[in-house]
Amino acid sequence: MTKNKAKHEPLFHVVRRTSMPAWQSISIRALSILAAFLVCCLILLIAYQCDPITFISSLFNGVFGTERRIWLFLYDLAILLGISLALVPAFKMKFWNIGADGQTLIGGLGCVAVMHYLGGVLPDAGVIAISLVVSILAGGIWGLIPAFFKARFKTNETLFTLMMNYIAIQLVSFFINTWVSSGTGVLKPIDTGNLPTIGGNTYLLTIILVAILLVFMSVYLRYSKHGFELSLVGENENTARYAGINVRKVIIRTMLLSGVICGVMGFLMVSGYTHTISTSLVNGRGFTGVIVTWLSGFNPLYMVLTSVLFVFLSRGTSQVITNLGITNSAIQNIVIGIFYFCIIGFEFFIRYQVLFTKNGSKRNSSLVKGLEVKAESKEA
């Protein structure tokens, strides 16, 4: 059996692509989204007898049906994009920060705490300023702790940041239970010390600020010295060290930035919209942000597109659920999971190439030719 195997040629082999025309990679991505759509349609058809046309029309209706829904879509987009932008520098440095949930939540907690203790005591402007500072500090510290240990002792940051999420959740629950003496565990919205609205529109300020953040982050990553240093650390720590970069400093500085932006996002969510806090404030956006960041290859423009897709899906499917009269939101996670699978699965065809073996004797003829050409050129 094994002897036969040695003679037997594999039917195909896989090689890494060096480059690919842009139109090809774009069409592969489009294909992956299409495939995911088809799978989702099929599942809804089987599970809920929901025909594809109803599915797609209620998706669009859920996102763009009314003016309020469009604003909510843009707002959700801004929040997800903001958190993803916070993650980008860390991920470009190959620092697996899956703790954006906790960093954002703790920022929100800082903001709520200031509103709770100082709201009504100080003028609103003072409360806003102090809560912004406290949120920045809280988020920053939450990012700094794992970064310090990673830089100093190479402590595994993936699990560290994950555990920080749960600590943040417990802290929020602790403070809610401390402040709400009735024991309901629900903190009523605090209406003093909130961010002002622009012309009565609650969402616009957040959207504008995230747009500014997008521009800042693109410039920071592409043109600043910091951006260059962190991508060098991400590519190869030793190279970075030989180039005279203080790796520890870069790790700590980048994670501080990441945590601070998360903290600010928490501040924006609480002060600008919810005016209260619950343990599900961030609702897994930190994880979605990780996937957005990764799928976009750290490119801010692609990040916008990917976030649009995922926010579209999550808002759209929640409408689909309401239309079908389903009370549970599980299908939302399933749909999003299927999209992740299809998109990362199709990545394979962008990065690799499958070559089929035509017949045994001519195996790898192109490869052999290539080697011959190389050898000739060397001789010459």
Place this chain on the structure above:
Amino acid sequence: MISFITQAIRLAAAFLFGSTGETIVEKSGHLNLGIPGIMCIGAVGGCLGESIYLGSLSSIDAINPFLAVLIPTLFALVFSALMGVLYSFFTVTLHTNQNITGLTITTFGIGFSSYLIQNIDTSGFSKASACFKTLFPFYSNLGIFGELFLSYGFLTYLALIVAIASYIILKKTRIGMNLRAVGESPATADAAGISVSCYRYSATIIGCAISGLGGLFFIMDFLGGNWEYVVDIIGWLAVALVIFTLWNPLIGIFGSFVFSALYIVSSYVSVPFNVIDIIKMLPYLVTILVLIITSIIGSKKAQAPSSLGNNYFREDR
């Protein structure tokens, strides 16, 4: 006090299944962050099997304790093994990033399990759960000894057996040695004629199947057949526990007891209800401490497999 210890030992099985499974997966070089989702799927798969079995009975009193445990266990194994196939197909065959694939499986697993559990008929689960809970009905005659050591269900003892068996297989057999070689240096293993893909596929599938049992145990045994949306948290703690155990399933037996004691301690202390939230932080704080301490000591023997998290592509050598 006795009830605290027995409850802690009971819950430990969930962590032990999770961490033993993840240890096997990590030994092959896969950092599988999908374990939380896989445990959810294992749990819901088992519930599905149980409900199919109960549905086939003429009346709930005709329940056969042996089948009531065996069928869900097999279902849980198959469901979570399928997720292992999915994970290794993505990382081994399609070379996708392991962390991203894992997180995706977790998202999908949480969604899929909460969808399925709401469409499963869970009536009669409390009766079925009783079959899970005790293996030796005579334990109550044996006093404290029986209470401490014999009062658990089939899955608890299975968890112990699996942990010890995987320790022996990993440390003492050729298969285990080959698997460790694949996790440490796949290129070397490949050159030595070990099929890296084959080992990675099988270790991941077996490891995921074992972890899935942890989810089933948590729902059917520990929670008495009532679904709670915390299986994924157990899963995350199990992943963290692997580092605590230094990739050794025998230490895992002790470690999972510690983690489960920390996990349930908040219901055994009498403090104001807001302080309970602080006590609930303990397992996470301890995990962080363990992470820091193991990284500071950094002894050569107790390190993660060197190519943990890296996919192997022969042409990259």
